[in-house]
Amino acid sequence: MIGSLDLNQKEVVIVGAGISGLLIGYHLKKLGFKITIHEASGRTGGLIETTVTPYGLVEKAAHSLLVGEELKRFLTELNIELLPVNEDSKARFILRGKKMRRMPLSFFEIIQTLIHFFSKPSNPIDLNSASLQEWGKTYLGAAPTEYLLGPFVSGVFACTPAELNTAISFPKLLPNDPKQSLFRFLRSKKSAKKSRTQMMVPRDGMQSLVTSLSEALKDDIILHSSIQSLSELKSPNIILTTPTQSLASLIESADPVSANLLRAVSYSPLVTVTVHYHRSHFRKAPPSGVGVLIPRNEGFRILGVLFNSSAFNNRVQSKDYVSMTVMLGGTTDPEALQLTDSAVQAIINDELERLIGTTQNLTHLCRTNWSHAIPIYSLALAQAQKSLKEGFCSKPGLVVFNNYSKDVSIRGMIETLIKD
Numbered sequence: 001m002i003g004s005l006d007l008n009q010k011e012v013v014i015v016g017a018g019i020s021g022l023l024i025g026y027h028l029k030k031l032g033f034k035i036t037i038h039e040a041s042g043r044t045g046g047l048i049e050t051t052v053t054p055y056g057l058v059e060k061a062a063h064s065l066l067v068g069e070e071l072k073r074f075l076t077e078l079n080i081e082l083l084p085v086n087e088d089s090k091a092r093f094i095l096r097g098k099k100m101r102r103m104p105l106s107f108f109e110i111i112q113t114l115i116h117f118f119s120k121p122s123n124p125i126d127l128n129s130a131s132l133q134e135w136g137k138t139y140l141g142a143a144p145t146e147y148l149l150g151p152f153v154s155g156v157f158a159c160t161p162a163e164l165n166t167a168i169s170f171p172k173l174l175p176n177d178p179k180q181s182l183f184r185f186l187r188s189k190k191s192a193k194k195s196r197t198q199m200m201v202p203r204d205g206m207q208s209l210v211t212s213l214s215e216a217l218k219d220d221i222i223l224h225s226s227i228q229s230l231s232e233l234k235s236p237n238i239i240l241t242t243p244t245q246s247l248a249s250l251i252e253s254a255d256p257v258s259a260n261l262l263r264a265v266s267y268s269p270l271v272t273v274t275v276h277y278h279r280s281h282f283r284k285a286p287p288s289g290v291g292v293l294i295p296r297n298e299g300f301r302i303l304g305v306l307f308n309s310s311a312f313n314n315r316v317q318s319k320d321y322v323s324m325t326v327m328l329g330g331t332t333d334p335e336a337l338q339l340t341d342s343a344v345q346a347i348i349n350d351e352l353e354r355l356i357g358t359t360q361n362l363t364h365l366c367r368t369n370w371s372h373a374i375p376i377y378s379l380a381l382a383q384a385q386k387s388l389k390e391g392f393c394s395k396p397g398l399v400v401f402n403n404y405s406k407d408v409s410i411r412g413m414i415e416t417l418i419k420d
């Protein structure tokens, strides 16, 4: 969250009924605020949408949450039934040398990683401006940066570690003193109480979270209400939850400097394709695990695959089918958005056959193109956040809260609300 509310006034107007607008609206309503939410489109949820096909659930955007105790309580209160990862499907893989591996580093590379981890950095980095790539090479070494950080970042942000600013994307990884080893830094933080988190999905898909929040706010949401200027809003507290371009237009006259910086923030482009295969259409047993991430130098166009029906129950209508979500595109392959459906299908047929032994018989495919999927937590975003804090949001009553104000994940957004 950037900025603070005027707590003497228990009235708030929120722009945007994506998950961030709904979450903050719900939270403030519980605290006794009178809420009004303006949503430009005819539905709530923004990017999030679950559809039920004859084969199983299809998530358009977010599919899972990292759930700790506080988040579990929050979701239980909303009557969201959560499913954990199936006991026998907890493995997460990274492809290296054409093989899906739980540990993609060699013995020698693990030793080198440990040496980096325990040593003071020989070339300390600038803590404010360092990219995650620089952080990785400094504190872990080249191999884990390429084979662990790279795929992980591509799985979350659909970009590369070089594009992320460490201070805002993973602030907890940043030592206070650049000359400290990562080991010493993490040991000094150990005393802080951490709650254990686990990957979970709402039983009936992410839509159930949207539906539940929308139901709790049903008298407070105005659909088809696109706000073009802040002067339309008469309230002591205004919370803006829209994507960067829309926020830039809204604050243009109040804070042109932040508006310009927001326009320079980029988003990763992404194609997500949920596919269903009949079980008989695998040359060997369907894969078991959470999914696989694929480093860019492995000769695949696919960025990663989530093994939906292996990892979670209630993802397919019948046990005869296997559901997986394939990700293509990202900042390294923006052209993927222009591929025709049959070209996407051809890539999936070819690459899943090589990866997990599917035959060509894809039963069902559901594709979503995202030109602006995930905000990139870059130096440009760090500058925009700082400018908003010192400019538009410096007065109590003007707040920005969304997936680029602090944390890209829904878990992060909920935790921010609970803690702030």
Ligand SMILES: Cc1cc2nc3c(=O)[nH]c(=O)nc-3n(C[C@H](O)[C@H](O)[C@H](O)COP(=O)(O)OP(=O)(O)OC[C@H]3O[C@@H](n4cnc5c(N)ncnc54)[C@H](O)[C@@H]3O)c2cc1C
Binding pocket: 015, 016, 017, 018, 019, 020, 021, 038, 039, 040, 041, 044, 045, 046, 047, 048, 060, 061, 062, 063, 064, 065, 225, 226, 227, 228, 241, 242, 243, 246, 270, 272, 370, 373, 374, 401, 402, 403, 404, 408, 409, 410, 411
């Ligand atoms: C493919 C994909 C997979 C993902 N997977 C995960 C995951 O597994 N877990 C996770 O935690 N996160 C995940 N995410 C991220 C998560 O889905 C998003 O961060 C989150 O949904 C963004 O919500 P939001 O409310 O900030 O923005 P949006 O969903 O973009 O909502 C903004 C809303 O504002 C409205 N709006 C815009 N301008 C105006 C205006 N002028 N007036 C009124 N209304 C306006 C829009 O219509 C929209 O409804 C994923 C994202 C993608 C794309």
